[in-house]
Amino acid sequence: MTEDLSSAPTTSTTDDGYDLVVVANRLPVDHTVQPDGTTTWRRAPGGLVTAIAPLMEADEGAWVGWAGAADVEHEPFDASGIRCVPVTLSAGEVERYYEGFSNDTLWPLYHDVIAPPKYHRAWWDTYQEVNERFARAAADVAAPGGVVWVQDYQLQLVPAILRRLRPDLRIGFFNHIPFPPVELFAQLPWRSQVLEGLLGADVVGFQRTADAANFLRAVRRLTARTTRRHHVVVPDADGGTREVRAGAFPISIDASSFDALARTPEVQARAREIRHELGDPEVIMLGVDRLDYTKGIRHRIKAFGELVEDGTVDVSSVTLVQVASPSRENVGAYMQLREEVEGLVGRINGEVADFGHTAVHYMHHSYPAEEMAALCCAADVMLVTSLRDGMNLVAKEYVAARSDESGVLVLSEFTGAADELARGALLCNPHDIDGLKATMMRAASMPRREMRTRMRRLRKQVLENDVALWSRTFLDVVRGTSTHADTSLEERHPDSYANVSGAPA
Template sequence: VIATPGFHREWWEAYVTVNQRFADRTAAVAEEGAVVWVQDYQLQLVPAMLRKQRPDLRIGYFLHIPFPPTELFQQLPWRDQILEGLLGADLVGFQVSGGAQNFLRLVRARLRQETHRDEIRTSEGRTVLARSYPIAIDAKELHELAASESVAARAAEVRHDLGDPEVLFLGVDRLDYTKGLLARLEAFGELIEDGTLDVEKVAFVQVATPSRERVEEYRQLRDDMDRLVGRINGDIGRIGRPPITYLHASYPRQEMAALYRAADVMVVTPLRDGMNLVAKEYVACRQADDGALVLSEFAGAARELRQAYLVNPYDVNGMKDKLIEAMRDTPRNKARRMKVMRRQVAEHDINHWASAFLDDLRKTGPKA
């Protein structure tokens, strides 16, 4: 558990109300036998609510975040209502197979529904499928953007503005306590403090997009990040050469492509993540099969990008080792790893993801 769960009855009542509004409106406008695709945790009750009003529809649901293990999900006061809500769908999609398996186990244990492999046979006689569909990016569009002259020029400008470091590390995340930001920067700072890295030769750019700043845990994380970056830069920085450039802002797609292209080592180390598209975006932007990706074992992307330098984000010493390994690996090994990952990202793009889900959904439902 990364943050202590909080359960608020009045929030649940509002959640039910919002889900009912989405279901009511969809029921009113959907054509006979239409395909409806419900997205993410904000609308987990919609499938059952919609099914009750419109049994003719084919309803799909996709969860973008990790589906929790049984022992954690069991803490929810509204656990059965959420499971029943999801069972209103014909197809329930998850980022990784582990999420689908967690869901199947809970349906058996909590609702006493019969399951066989990826199928659930409900007490009403319906068949619900639970499968994994790793989400993807528009790899072709991003690769072409990164290949443009303007992005190439901006990437060179970024490196120049940072003092032309020999090695540029990059992190790009929402400012979120699940992203492992503090441990990542601590590891980098310690590598400079112990002399493994030379502050005159390396730099770390951390982009932290503002997120949910009215929530106390997020405000606390921002304060912690400000203190940590200030301490590291103050203790070991040089005039004009801060070890860490911390950017708490959002940037347009072209600027992000330039950062991806400029970086030698991409550091993606969430404590838990349903997928993490930043890792895939970095891979798509590499123009010459160069660069290195340090990736958390607990990101869904690690199941697909197996050639990344995989790391346990809770192990700061292990992270230090992986940062050095990724930096010092031979160009040949880096190219071999990146080539395989680029092929994976290109072949399993966002169109492949959507088509795979919708093709399966169209085979289900009342008219299948």
């Protein structure tokens, strides 16, 4: 869907504002400047947009976010039934707030310090300034008593700022990435400010129960706030107190739509074509990731390379396809990762490939949804070997695409998806290369009957718990019409609640 900005409605926000406002780092649309100077807008890819856009369209909500280009100002505009409220960022702010503090400080810290976080006071200063700008933009367009849903680690200070500006609002925050153990989170010089920022929300949501427990433990250890099971007691503007709920709300995909896409004749034909282009191997193993050091790409390629080198796998019958979408290419750690991955692929292929058969097919670019569905249909084994992952929606897309109940999902136990998909997937520890190799071979040789049993379980879980259910559930809790966050957290993670009185742990 493409919309010409010049023809989009330019009416101002209604006097009462919007009952539902989403605040995210990026708008749900990407802009392109045509040769004639016209700006067009296209629905942005990604799970968050897919999850929330239908709700926004139905409720005529507003979405506050950055348009994606530095030093470019846009007036609010309408696209696909959503009021888009752009926040302008300068090139320096993008460098310090986004590439710096968000992705070179918070991202590695929240992903178990797989790469060392960097702590720069100038980055923190800009992070505060940008969060204030996002919060003010949301405050300006939210209706009295409306709901504001803040998304992800780039905007952790927004809830408290918004609470100060608009105490009448219901505020939800959802963290799409892991929340680290307190022993790691405590390294952050501005740990208290971040926690107080999050506690401006009425509901703080996480992918996993363990993440919610980590957050509550950090609150107990690093603030003076009192916790009661999975609630935090904080002072309100009237001199009384209010309670902030912390809970697990695992995100999903638009499973029925991806299932339908994968069933189309065009995608099925493309899947057969892919297998033929790869030399019609007996087994295709597939990895699909952003090129990120948290995804375990090097570990899976190393494991596959060893299987080929030691003769366990013959490249004429088994091949690995690795799609690595470009990611944060201006951040040094990502540039280094790309060099390492491409060097590893080149070495393996140079040593073991023969005429007509390549061990590892590596693609460093993105694909449209139709091609991704075809790859999922073509692959016999999906390898999700993340070292740390909030959820991993690729695993769920693979399951949704397997309507014939074939295929095997190899899934890292360090993904959020492992909590939901453990009964059907083959779980692995990607740090254990020998164990990973054994799991890959088990997947490649799994009997058809076991494969169907496992995939049937996976499809039931993914199709019944889709992204629409996720967004409805979370918003119902924020609005106070559901008690979802009050159930099962202690039961599912009892060790995290050994000390909930507010005394030092």
